[in-house]
Amino acid sequence: MAKVPVQFTLNGSEKAEFIESGTTLLHALRDKIGDTSPKGGCHQGTCGACSVIIDGELRLSCLTLAETCSGADIKTTAGLAEGGVLHPLQRAFLDAFATQCGFCTPGMIMAAKVLLDRTPNPSREDVVEALSGNICRCTGYEPIIQAVLTAARANSQNAA
Amino acid sequence: MELRKDYFADVRKDGLHEIGQPRPRLDSPGHVTGKTAYFADRNFPGMLHLKMVRSPHHHARIRSIDTSEAEKHPGVVRVLTAKDVPHNVYTILILIQIGPEDETVLADGKVRWRGEAVVAVLAETERAAQEAAAKVKVDYEVLPAVFDMEEALKPGAPLVNEYHGQNYYLYDSGECRKVRFGDVEAGFAQADHILEQSYRSSPIEHAPTETTGCVVAPEGNDRFTCYTNTQAMFFTLDNTSIILQMPGSKLHFVGGTVGGGFGGKVDVIVEPIAILGAKLTGRPVCFIYSREEEMQISSPRAAEKVVIKDGVMKDGRIVARKVTGYTDAGAYSRHSPYGAQKGAAHYPGPYTIPNVWIDTYCVYTNRTPSSAMRGFGVTIGDFALEVQMDKLARLIGMDPLEFRFINAYRDGDMKAHRQPTEGAALIECMQEASRAANWPVAEKYMAMSSYKKGA
Ligand code: FES
Ligand code: FES
Numbered sequence: 242m243a244k245v246p247v248q249f250t251l252n253g254s255e256k257a258e259f260i261e262s263g264t265t266l267l268h269a270l271r272d273k274i275g276d277t278s279p280k281g282g283c284h285q286g287t288c289g290a291c292s293v294i295i296d297g298e299l300r301l302s303c304l305t306l307a308e309t310c311s312g313a314d315i316k317t318t319a320g321l322a323e324g325g326v327l328h329p330l331q332r333a334f335l336d337a338f339a340t341q342c343g344f345c346t347p348g349m350i351m352a353a354k355v356l357l358d359r360t361p362n363p364s365r366e367d368v369v370e371a372l373s374g375n376i377c378r379c380t381g382y383e384p385i386i387q388a389v390l391t392a393a394r395a396n397s398q399n400a401a
Numbered sequence: 402m403e404l405r406k407d408y409f410a411d412v413r414k415d416g417l418h419e420i421g422q423p424r425p426r427l428d429s430p431g432h433v434t435g436k437t438a439y440f441a442d443r444n445f446p447g448m449l450h451l452k453m454v455r456s457p458h459h460h461a462r463i464r465s466i467d468t469s470e471a472e473k474h475p476g477v478v479r480v481l482t483a484k485d486v487p488h489n490v491y492t493i494l495i496l497i498q499i500g501p502e503d504e505t506v507l508a509d510g511k512v513r514w515r516g517e518a519v520v521a522v523l524a525e526t527e528r529a530a531q532e533a534a535a536k537v538k539v540d541y542e543v544l545p546a547v548f549d550m551e552e553a554l555k556p557g558a559p560l561v562n563e564y565h566g567q568n569y570y571l572y573d574s575g576e577c578r579k580v581r582f583g584d585v586e587a588g589f590a591q592a593d594h595i596l597e598q599s600y601r602s603s604p605i606e607h608a609p610t611e612t613t614g615c616v617v618a619p620e621g622n623d624r625f626t627c628y629t630n631t632q633a634m635f636f637t638l639d640n641t642s643i644i645l646q647m648p649g650s651k652l653h654f655v656g657g658t659v660g661g662g663f664g665g666k667v668d669v670i671v672e673p674i675a676i677l678g679a680k681l682t683g684r685p686v687c688f689i690y691s692r693e694e695e696m697q698i699s700s701p702r703a704a705e706k707v708v709i710k711d712g713v714m715k716d717g718r719i720v721a722r723k724v725t726g727y728t729d730a731g732a733y734s735r736h737s738p739y740g741a742q743k744g745a746a747h748y749p750g751p752y753t754i755p756n757v758w759i760d761t762y763c764v765y766t767n768r769t770p771s772s773a774m775r776g777f778g779v780t781i782g783d784f785a786l787e788v789q790m791d792k793l794a795r796l797i798g799m800d801p802l803e804f805r806f807i808n809a810y811r812d813g814d815m816k817a818h819r820q821p822t823e824g825a826a827l828i829e830c831m832q833e834a835s836r837a838a839n840w841p842v843a844e845k846y847m848a849m850s851s852y853k854k855g856a
Contacts, residue, residue: 277442278435280660282610283692290610318435331433335425343432344610344660350433378610378661 249313251276252320260307266300267291269307270317278319278347282376289375292348293317299355301374318347321354329392330354339388341379349375353389363393408829409852428658439658440628443616445685449478451678452530454520454537455698456512459767460546460559463510463519467538471522474536476529479682481521483509486677487646490564492734493669496639503564504733504770506644506673512541513561513732514767516698518670523678523686546767550706550727553766561732561765570730570738570763578745580759582817588721588756592712594796599708600785604701604729607774611660613699614689615671617679625676626653630660633667640669645677652676664773665699668735703737703771704729707785709748712756713793717807724748726761726782731770736777738763743778749817750786751827752808757817802835806846813853825851 248257251274258273267284270276270293282290284303291302294316321328327335330350340346349372356363356371363371368389377385404421406413431437468480483489489509492502508519520537524530545559552558553568561568569576589595615629631637634656642649659666675688690699705728712721726744730737741763748759776783794804809831814822828851835842 271442272444275444276435277438280439280611281441282612282660285692287692288610318433322434327433334433335429338426338429340426340429340432342610342659342661343428343437344439346432347435376610378608378663 245308247307247311249310249315251315252317258307262308264307265303266293266305266307266310266315267302270302270315276317276319278317280344280347282344287376288345288348289352290345290348292351292375294351294355297355297358299352316351316354318350321350328354329395330357330389333388333392333395334385337384337388337391339380339384345375345377345379349377349385353392356389357393357396361393361396363389365390405833408826412852437658439611439660440614440616440630440656441611441687441689443618443628445616445618448616448685448687449523449525449678449682450527450530451675451686451688452522452524452527452534453518453694454522454534454539456508456515456517456519456539456541458512458541458543459515459548460544460561461512461541462544463508463512464540464542466520466540468520470536470538471520471533474524474529474533476525477522477533478525478684479523479678480533480537481507481523481674481678481681482519483507485681486644486674488644491640491644491669493636493640493667493736494734494739495643496636499734499738501564503562504735514769516769517732518674521674521678523682523684548766548768550704550729550762550764550766553764554762559767561767565765568765570734570741570765572738572742577760577762578742580745580749580757580817582749582758582819583721583756585721585723585756585758589710589712589723592720593715594793595710595712596789596793596796597708597710598789598792599706600781600788601707602702602705602781602784604704604769604771605774606696606699606701607661607663607665608696609659609661609663609665612690612692612695613666613671614687615675616685616687617672617675618685619679619683620653623647623680624651624653625679626655627672627676628655629672630658630662631656631666631669631672632659632662632664633669636667637669637672641673641676644669644673645680663775664702664777667773668700698769700731700735700770700772702774702777702780703731703740704768705744705781707744707748707782709785709789711789711793713797715797717794717797717799717804719752719754719793719808721756722749722754723758724760726759728761728763728778729768729771730763730765731768732765733770734763735770735772737771740771740773740778744782746818747779747782748786750790751810751825752805753810753814753822754808754817759817800842802831802840803842803846805831806842806849809851811849811851811853827851
């Protein structure tokens with residue numbers, strides 16, 4: 242199988258790899274680069290566990306070919322805490338009991354981050370809409386929705 | 402959370418300092434930072450991928466298996482069949498003396514459900530394993546199959562599982578689990594009304610977000626580390642030890658992190674064959690269900706049928722209850738004999754009924770083997786019982802909640818299993834529920850207590 246070079250920024254640091262053509266970004270991140278924070282739940286674009294942020298957009302890494310990401314700026318949950326301080330979303334998920342098995346959590350947090358980056362003061366409906374592509378089988382969603390709303394309030398207080 | 406300290410004030414131990422206090426979960430910092438290590442987050446150089454060849458038939462004799470083409474496929478390292486498994490016929494609960502062994506790790510001579518594992522292919526890449534698996538040729542003679550519990554119990558039905566010799570599990574109490582209390586026929590004779598209803602449920606898939614699987618690393622000296630998302634670590638360790646005929650000291654299981662299970666990860670399916678693959682190739686092996694396999698192959702909650710006949714008096718007292726329960730185990734036992742047994746214990750309900758008669762059957766059919774799922778054996782029973790309770794209340798023109806107060810068991814009442822009730826608190830729960838749901842009941846029910854002291 243032909244190998245292709247890819248080079249992108251992952252959570253602020255430069256990555257360069259030779260990968261087999263056709264490799265998904267999910268596999269490249271997890272198996273080649275060693276960032277296992279995106280999870281593979283369905284590998285077919287329906288669960289959202291593999292969600293990452295590419296150039297500011299929410300993307301399913303299981304449906305994204307790694308070779309299309311050259312030059313991109315990629316963010317995952319593993320890079321969200323800064324200097325050991327949890328991001329408000331991480332803090333809120335922790336405090337609001339919004340994780341149980343934790344498998345959906347990195348994907349949920351990525352989806353929530355894209356929402357809050359664009360809509361700092363979302364309504365409950367905005368949150369539900371933003372998370373609608375992410376499946377959680379454990380929490381019943383309500384604690385997750387509350388966590389995102391709490392993080393949004395914390396953000397707006399910081400800004401004020 | 403509000404703590405109601407007025408209930409059982411004279412018997413409660415106070416000075417509790419944990420209940421009602423929020424405590425952070427120990428594992429959530431790992432979850433929110435993406436650092437929690439699930440089994441599939443382990444990656445080893447030279448790791449092989451295992452794919453199963455599965456039966457396309459519900460019931461068939463295997464005439465022959467030809468793996469020659471698959472073995473020649475580029476990237477294939479090893480192909481495993483039944484003869485490679487040291488102790489191929491097993492049953493999970495044999496560890497607690499529940500037998501007979503009735504399930505094959507890899508099919509031998511026969512398949513009993515569609516999706517049953519027949520041949521395991523180990524290859525350098527997932528894709529190579531998949532392509533090679535498609536080249537395995539299995540010659541089947543299709544046999545008549547049975548999918549319905551009542552059909553399976555009829556004389557002359559196709560025999561699903563020869564290890565049982567009949568299409569039901571044989572308990573030490575006979576063909577079913579039984580509860581006998583009082584005289585149920587005398588109870589019906591005395592009743593003002595009798596209501597008999599049947600309830601049915603379909604299988605339910607747990608659909609955990611993380612699919613079932615494991616990653617095995619050989620450690621040298623014939624020792625193996627298995628990273629797994631099992632929910633039953635010691636069942637898995639001990640069954641693997643039996644299946645592979647290896648002492649447990651050679652097997653190191655690492656688990657405790659489960660990406661959703663809900664009971665669906667208590668069976669011992671992926672680990673023994675993955676460890677065998679690692680043993681025979683000397684290479685790390687990963688065996689992960691695809692989403693499709695998770696939905697189709699992993700054991701669901703059992704389909705159940707429950708027939709309930711109740712005798713009730715005009716004043717609301719239930720005087721007789723007769724229940725026949727059927728649990729569809731599918732082709733193999735797994736945890737189903739235990740589920741059916743739990744049903745027998747549960748069908749009297751949280752009610753004091755003087756005459757009770759219960760039979761529960763664990764039935765074999767050519768369906769996907771069912772197993773544990775959140776409250777298996779009792780959840781469907783509760784659904785049936787409580788729908789029945791509502792119907793009974795309607796039959797005698799009584800409020801359904803008041804009807805439950807009349808029948809609720811209270812401390813000191815004798816249960817159908819001949820254990821006196823202790824610490825019931827059911828009356829108090831219903832009183833709280835009545836307030837919370839804004840569903841008023843007569844004052845005399847609000848004055849009742851489960852704790853009969855002084856009453
Ligand atoms: S793994 Fe990508 S959406 Fe499920
Ligand atoms: S916490 Fe388990 S899937 Fe969401």
